[in-house]
Amino acid sequence: MTSKRYQEAGVDIDAMTVALGKAKEEIKATRTPGVLSEIGLFGGLFDPSEAGVEGECLVASTDGVGTKVRVAALMGRFETVGQCLINHCVNDILVQGARPLFFLDYIGTGKLNPEWFAQVVHGLALACKENGCALLGGETAEMPGIYQGNDFELVGTIIGAVPKNKILDGTKVKSGDLLVGLPSSGLHTNGYSLARKILFEECGYQVEDCPVELEGASIGEALLAVHKSYLHPVLPLLRKECGIHACAHITGGGVLDNLPRVLPQGLGARVQTTALAPVPIFPFLMQKGKLDRQEAWRVFNMGVGFILIVDKDKVSQVMVALRKQGERPELIGSIEERDGVLLED
Numbered sequence: 001m002t003s004k005r006y007q008e009a010g011v012d013i014d015a016m017t018v019a020l021g022k023a024k025e026e027i028k029a030t031r032t033p034g035v036l037s038e039i040g041l042f043g044g045l046f047d048p049s050e051a052g053v054e055g056e057c058l059v060a061s062t063d064g065v066g067t068k069v070r071v072a073a074l075m076g077r078f079e080t081v082g083q084c085l086i087n088h089c090v091n092d093i094l095v096q097g098a099r100p101l102f103f104l105d106y107i108g109t110g111k112l113n114p115e116w117f118a119q120v121v122h123g124l125a126l127a128c129k130e131n132g133c134a135l136l137g138g139e140t141a142e143m144p145g146i147y148q149g150n151d152f153e154l155v156g157t158i159i160g161a162v163p164k165n166k167i168l169d170g171t172k173v174k175s176g177d178l179l180v181g182l183p184s185s186g187l188h189t190n191g192y193s194l195a196r197k198i199l200f201e202e203c204g205y206q207v208e209d210c211p212v213e214l215e216g217a218s219i220g221e222a223l224l225a226v227h228k229s230y231l232h233p234v235l236p237l238l239r240k241e242c243g244i245h246a247c248a249h250i251t252g253g254g255v256l257d258n259l260p261r262v263l264p265q266g267l268g269a270r271v272q273t274t275a276l277a278p279v280p281i282f283p284f285l286m287q288k289g290k291l292d293r294q295e296a297w298r299v300f301n302m303g304v305g306f307i308l309i310v311d312k313d314k315v316s317q318v319m320v321a322l323r324k325q326g327e328r329p330e331l332i333g334s335i336e337e338r339d340g341v342l343l344e345d
Contacts, residue, residue: 023121030128030135034101037136044136046102046159053161059098063088063251064155067192068223073150074207075220078116081154082123084227088189089158090131091230091249091306095262097168097238098160099231100131105138105156110147112140120154131231133158166238170262170309172245173335178315179259179269181276181332182233182322184305186225190252191300195223195281198289213284222281230306233325242321243314250301256341257298259307268338274345275332278303297343309335 024039034051037044048054065081065088072081090100105124107117117140128135138156147153187195199205199219207220214222230249237244246262248255259269273293282303286296296302308329310318315331322329333344 023118023125026121026125027135030125030133032101032132032134035134035136039137044102044104046134046136048101048161051101051161053101056161056163057098057167059093059096059160059162060157061089061092062155062157063092063189064153065189065227067196068187068189069152069154070196071192071207071220071223073116075224076116077220077224078119079123079126080224080226082120082125083127084123084189085154085156086124086127086131086133086158087227087229088249088251089156090127090133090160091227092251093158093160094231094234094238095168095247095249096162097166097235098162099235100133100158100160102134102136103128103156103158104136105154106141107138107152107154108141108143108147109152110142110144110149112142113150116150116152124156127229131229168238168244168246168262170246170264173262173264173267173309174245175267175335175337176312177245177309177335178312178331179271179333179335180308180310180315180318180322180329181304182230182306182308183276183328183330184250184279184301184303185228186222186279186281188227188251188301188305190254192223194289194299195285198285199223203288211284213287214280217280222279222284225279225281228305233322233327234306234308236325237308237318237321242318243311244308244318245311246309248307248309250304250306254296254298254300254302255304255307256294256343259341262309263335266337267335269333269335269341270338271333271341271343272331272345273297273302273343275330276303293343304332307332
């Protein structure tokens, strides 16, 4: 039984044990070749040789979903933030050509609620299975002195692998390369502090409101749209010689800050802002928040979730391959000798 004094201090060990016990079956369902350990050990064991990546380079990345969890709490829907976390991290290592192997999550909260915890884990497990990634372990911490009430934080670390001769580091990018943009599903996991301020504080919307501009979606539904994974359409192309010189995952900082991260010194980009029609939440936020284009494209992804930098002579075959995978790629710009990213209509 939980210590009475510990429970009085705000931590219920029994509730946490029950919640974790219920999540074990879903976590087990993400098991992939290479996983050697069971849930509940102090560390997760993984054998790269069993996963077919022995001798490859490991790629690691850590991220979170930020204040999107506040929207989830307002909606009482928590499965999408789990999916968002996995997909975000999968995309981050995909930029360097890696496929995911396993994931470790961290959930910190003021008071563990078994219902929302189960939904979060369901989302984590669902996205792991979709991306062929094992949910190898994690940590759940109940800290009422740090998190207030039912507030919680969701972050995690992904480990993937890439053959040394397939690593993408941007060194092949050259002037004249073309930018292929893949659509986002919404805000993904960035810009929520500004979006919440505009919609909830300044405009007074509630999550259930359905402004006509959102074309049938409620405020909450538009904000909780799942962060899209680009693994399945993009990774097969990265494993072939098809002229892809670099990739960029458009997260915090938007196209303006993320695209230059993969460009050699002396090269910049020219981006057509109207090439990809964004989902309605973006023009809605610009209008309601009175945001100028430069700020909007630096805070939000503005409908561009992932960018491929492709040799101009091979861009047609890349576009065809992406369409066969169900994607809607568009040419959104080019690489040139300049500083930074120039936005054009």
